[in-house]
Amino acid sequence: MSPLFRLRPGGRHGVSSRETRDPIGFAVAAVNRLAQSELIDRVGLRKQAEQAVYSTTRNGFRVATAAGRTFARAGRSAPGARPASAGSSGVFDLTPTEDEAMLVAVVDELATELLRPAASAADEACTAPTEVLAAAQEIGLPGLGVPDALGGIMEERSAMAGTLVAEALAKGDMGLAVATLAPGAVATAIGLWGTEAQQQTYLPAFTGDDVPVAALTIAEPTVLFDPFSLATTARREGDGFVLDGVKSAVVRGADAELFVVAAQLEGTPALFIVESGAVGLEVEADPSMGVRAAGLARLHLSGVRVGADALLGDTDGTAYRECVRLSRLAWCALAVGTGQAVLDYVKDYVNGREAFGEPISHRQSVAFMVADIAIEVQAMRLLTWKAASRATRGQDFAREVALARQLCTEKGMRIGLDGVQLLGGHGFVKEHPVERWYRDLRAVGVMEGAVLV
Numbered sequence: 091m092s093p094l095f096r097l098r099p100g101g102r103h104g105v106s107s108r109e110t111r112d113p114i115g116f117a118v119a120a121v122n123r124l125a126q127s128e129l130i131d132r133v134g135l136r137k138q139a140e141q142a143v144y145s146t147t148r149n150g151f152r153v154a155t156a157a158g159r160t161f162a163r164a165g166r167s168a169p170g171a172r173p174a175s176a177g178s179s180g181v182f183d184l185t186p187t188e189d190e191a192m193l194v195a196v197v198d199e200l201a202t203e204l205l206r207p208a209a210s211a212a213d214e215a216c217t218a219p220t221e222v223l224a225a226a227q228e229i230g231l232p233g234l235g236v237p238d239a240l241g242g243i244m245e246e247r248s249a250m251a252g253t254l255v256a257e258a259l260a261k262g263d264m265g266l267a268v269a270t271l272a273p274g275a276v277a278t279a280i281g282l283w284g285t286e287a288q289q290q291t292y293l294p295a296f297t298g299d300d301v302p303v304a305a306l307t308i309a310e311p312t313v314l315f316d317p318f319s320l321a322t323t324a325r326r327e328g329d330g331f332v333l334d335g336v337k338s339a340v341v342r343g344a345d346a347e348l349f350v351v352a353a354q355l356e357g358t359p360a361l362f363i364v365e366s367g368a369v370g371l372e373v374e375a376d377p378s379m380g381v382r383a384a385g386l387a388r389l390h391l392s393g394v395r396v397g398a399d400a401l402l403g404d405t406d407g408t409a410y411r412e413c414v415r416l417s418r419l420a421w422c423a424l425a426v427g428t429g430q431a432v433l434d435y436v437k438d439y440v441n442g443r444e445a446f447g448e449p450i451s452h453r454q455s456v457a458f459m460v461a462d463i464a465i466e467v468q469a470m471r472l473l474t475w476k477a478a479s480r481a482t483r484g485q486d487f488a489r490e491v492a493l494a495r496q497l498c499t500e501k502g503m504r505i506g507l508d509g510v511q512l513l514g515g516h517g518f519v520k521e522h523p524v525e526r527w528y529r530d531l532r533a534v535g536v537m538e539g540a541v542l543v
Contacts, residue, residue, distance in 0.1 A: 155366040155373050155389075159302060159347055161291050163399075184475045190251050197258040200225055205262025212383035213526055216375075218269035218342070226270035231255065233297040235278025235542070240289055241297040242281070249416065249481035252278070252543030253423040253474060260427025261434075264530040265383030267424055268541055272341035272384070275420075275542035276304035276350050279361065279413060283403035288363065292348065304348040307337040307389055308417065308539030311376075317352070317359070317414050317538045322391065324353035324362060331355070331401070333362060333370075333394040341540050343373045343387025350402060351391070352410065352539065359410045361402040370394040380529035384540070413542065415488060418495045419481065420541040422474040425498040425534040429467040432509040432527050436460060439513060439522075459508050466501040473497055478543065499535030506531035 186194065204222050212218055226232070234252060236242025252274075259267035277296040280288055295302050310321050322335025333353050340346065349364045364371070372390040403409025437460060440451040450456050477490035506528030510517035517524050 201262030209263035
């Protein structure tokens with residue numbers, strides 16, 4: 091079996107062609123170095139209150155988007171490089187490969203050592219700490235979806251690897267998971283549907299040391315939002331397009347340097363690459379009930395002009411449909427990870443909390459509720475993994491992701507509610523993380539875009 095990941099000789103990891111250690115091994119070493127560095131010591135977020143980006147979130151703000159960097163145009167408008175789909179053994183087996191298991195071990199450590207301790211303060215501040223974002227960048231998460239031919243570490247397409255990473259991160263905190271995964275969502279989209287010019291212009295930045303803040307934005311602030319009937323419009327004008335509308339749930343919107351924006355083009359939804367320096371862009375605070383650490387904002391587009399080369403993918407909606415499905419798959423993975431966090435927490439709580447001289451877990455009503463959570467988490471995981479496995483092999487996964495989303499939306503909210511109930515009065519206070527997980531899990535059924543696997 092060919093490896094999922096492969097190092098390029100002389101690549102950014104600085105190894106020679108004689109080096110045989112795989113890049114996930116280097117990621118493990120990077121996390122070990124990270125554990126010995128000052129990053130974890132600084133994760134107390136002492137500087138969190140000093141960060142100005144969302145200091146006015148409660149009162150709101152509306153300002154021009156960040157100027158961002160200038161991306162030099164390169165390449166030709168030919169089809170870009172596409173990672174190959176993984177092969178199939180013909181046997182139904184959702185067991186993660188050795189490479190995937192190693193990757194998850196790295197991300198688990200990141201989630202445990204950095205995301206979980208930082209989550210409460212990040213939720214309160216509505217922004218992710220720089221220490222967490224730097225650690226995610228250090229182990230290469232933004233470039234996970236970049237093809238090997240373009241400087242990434244992927245030799246084969248792996249929605250499964252992305253799903254496992256999202257699940258592992260969400261066990262630390264869903265909001266911080268979204269914040270760390272957002273740039274990679276844009277890189278993955280450009281890697282999957284970008285032209286040669288788009289890939290050579292933007293993707294090198296996602297494999298370097300200074301990864302741009304980027305956001306995939308599909309959602310809009312409308313009741314009963316339908317991602318296939320967008321209010322944001324794109325019209326052809328001259329040799330380019332003009333975009334108008336409002337997008338919501340834009341991850342780290344005030345800092346973003348690059349957006350992938352969904353807009354209705356001639357009756358069909360399409361994707362457009364928009365740089366933050368474009369005239370007519372404004373960002374507004376959009377604090378939410380859950381996933382607050384992702385620093386959500388609204389993006390206002392007023393007559394934003396982009397070139398013909400800004401169109402990402404096709405105009406018949408094929409790429410857009412796949413984008414929506416891969417995004418929903420990512421949200422299912424986040425729901426599974428957060429649900430697992432609830433289960434792990436309430437098991438310890440009910441076994442340690444005593445009433446009438448014995449642990450409350452001895453009460454059947456409590457034990458049955460915990461068992462139900464365990465059953466539902468496992469059902470959510472199996473459906474999500476099955477959809478991811480089919481996506482990895484290049485097979486149609488529309489049915490599987492629809493089933494997974496339905497289950498994760500319904501059972502995810504139930505898991506959050508039961509977690510709060512099991513803690514009684516403690517479930518209502520911020521001393522325990524379950525109330526935050528409850529708020530985060532409610533996002534699964536309403537969020538579109540933001541993350542992608």
